[in-house]
Amino acid sequence: MELIKKIVIVGGGTSGWMAAAALANAQTVTPVEITLIESSQIGTIGVGEGSTPYLKHFMASLGFTESDWMSRCDASYKTGIYFDDWNHAGSRYFHPFYNELDVKPAEVFFHCANTRRRGAGPHIIGDDFFLSGQLAQLNLAPKPHKSLPVEPEYGYHFDAAKLAKVLKQFALAKGVSHLIDDVTTVVQDNNDNIAKLNLKSGINVSGDFFIDASGFRAVLIEQALDVPFESFAAELANDAAVAVSTQLDGEIPKPYTISKALTAGWMWRIPLTSRVGNGYVYSSAHLSPRQAELELAAELNIDADNSDFKHVNMKVGMRRSPWTKNVLAIGLSHSFVEPLEATALMVTQWGIESFVKTLTVQHPAIDLAQSRKAYNQQLTRLVLGVKEYIHAHYVTSQRRDSEYWRQVTKPEQMQPRLAEIMSCWRTGQDFDALMYRLDVDLAYFSPSWYALFAGMDYRDEKLFIKQHPIAPQVIDKAQNYFKQIALNYFANTAE
Structure with a gap:
């Protein structure tokens, strides 16, 4: 049984300041002193970043309203992602953010997609069967100006460097100590836990627990603790x-x-x-x-x-033990899966919030060994789930127009679970039953897989028997259903 009273965060940026803000805002049983050490040598790219809906919940948990932070981060709303030319030149489909308003129209889409993959229907994509797809088509912000029975799900586009500054101001106001300095040496105790950090300025900082937010440098988790990094290069070629x-x-x-x-x-x-x-x-x-x-x-x-x-x-891969000894790696120190689905902050946020929950729920009688094991297992499951969904974008593609596409579309590198998912879809088996069975291991659920597979028209053409046209009123009904909601409850993105 251990007691965490002092946490030291190495690295600023979005990940470091997210951790500082969340920890400073947590209602722990015993007060926790937080110090963040930020290098003056590390710059930012600052060209815009996208998020999933999880960021909305994170900012709200800190007490921010959207007007508090969006204007300070050049932020705009995000309803989802259009994928252009992924299957062939001119192809396009939309990956929406799914919510309860989509349930009935989406069932029609799922039925059409299943009919297609079993060889008896036309190609149809999900854009018209999800509210966020209709909002994207109409260029409407996903923030309703009138009350709806269900809060829509949406993400943001924002300047990551400016978001870090917003979180920094919040954390400092909550009492987080801030040092601009560089770690020169890491001092460990007899159990290989980190005891203190010696800094370039000559001072040293001790702590009970350390968070590594130092990016790909991984100053603590790799350079000090030598925790291995598992590359995803065999499946994801982009680096x-x-x-x-x-x-x-x-x-x-x-x-x-x-x-x-x-x-x-x-x-x-x-x-x-x-x-x-x-x-x-x-x-x-x-x-x-x-x-x-x-x-x-x-x-x-x-x-x-x-x-x-x-x-x-880019260093694409992960550490299966991001929480090792008294160090927790977050952000790029822990993992990076290419930003195709804008999942980096989602993974970082999950890691931070799960650790905060450990402190607030179990502290001070905290069994760190058991918490650490469960944390590593769950976070590994999340990252592997993200990786397999992103890999599916490549291996479903029909593109073969360059050496690159001929390489990344090869199925040989697929992991067994992704191979099972794709085989189930392609051979016309019960896909929903498989999704239900794999539920605990998936990062993305049925609507996302349907949007991807139907959007890419992934199927076995040998199964094609004949094309049964879908009655136009089926699509028209879905379009009109969401169009009325969109026009009545949502405003132009500039408003």
Whole structure:
């Protein structure tokens, strides 16, 4: 039985300040002293980031209203993600945020998708059968201006560096101590727990517990504790990104992210209220940094020689023991799965909130060994679930137009659970029963898998018998149902 009274966070950025804010806001039985050490040497990319709906709940848990923080972070609303050209040139489908208003129309979509994969129906995508899909089509913000029986689910586009500043101000006001300094040496005790950190300035900081938010450097979890990093490179080939901002030019921010497949990866387009964040996530084995700049510039119609590109090398994978000894790794120190579904902050938030719950629910009589084991198992399950859903975007694609796409669409690298999911869908078996059986291990649930598989028209064409046209009134009814809700309850994104 151990008592945590002093927590030291190494690293600022969004992850570090999220942890500081959440810990400072927690109602622990015994007061906890929190110190955050932030390096002056680490810069930020700051070209725009997207979120899942979990960020909405995180900010609300700290007491923020959307008007408190969105304007300070250039934030706009996000209803979901359009996937362009992922299956072939001109293909498009939408991954929505699912809510209770979607239940009945979505059942029609699920039925149509099942009919198609079993060989007797036309290709149909889910855009018209989800409220967020209709809001995206109409360019309406997902925040209702009149009361609805169900609160819609939505995410945000925002400037991550500015969000970190908002959280920093909140944490400092709650009493978090802040040091701008660099860790030079890590001192461990006889049990290999970290006892204190020696800093460049000459001072040292001791603690009962340490949080590693130092990014890919992983100062504590890797350099000090030597916890191994498990690469996902065999399944996810992308290991680099180039980013650049462009002007809105008076354009109203669209309430959705765009992910467009390119020759050696994909590009994002994230509209903030002040600018547009753009980037190209690619495989360095198939494309040089300069080639990536040129391809991205051509897509954006900008001058590659006069643009402020920022390059990032990505370390895609995870640590299965992010909580080791008295260290908890969060953010990039723990894991990184390419940002295709904007899951990075969701994983970070889950890790922080689960640790906070350990302190608030079990503290001071806290069995850290048991808590640590459960935490690592659950977080590993989440990250592996995210990885398999993202991998499915590639192996369902029909693209073979470059060496990159010929490599990433190969099924050989699929893990057994993803292979089972895809086989079940492709062979016309009971997909809903499989989703129910795998429920505890999935990061994404049935609506997301349906949106992906139907959107990519993933099926065995040998099963195709004949096409039964869907009565137009079926789609019209779904469109009209959501269109009336959208027009009556939601406003333009600029309002």
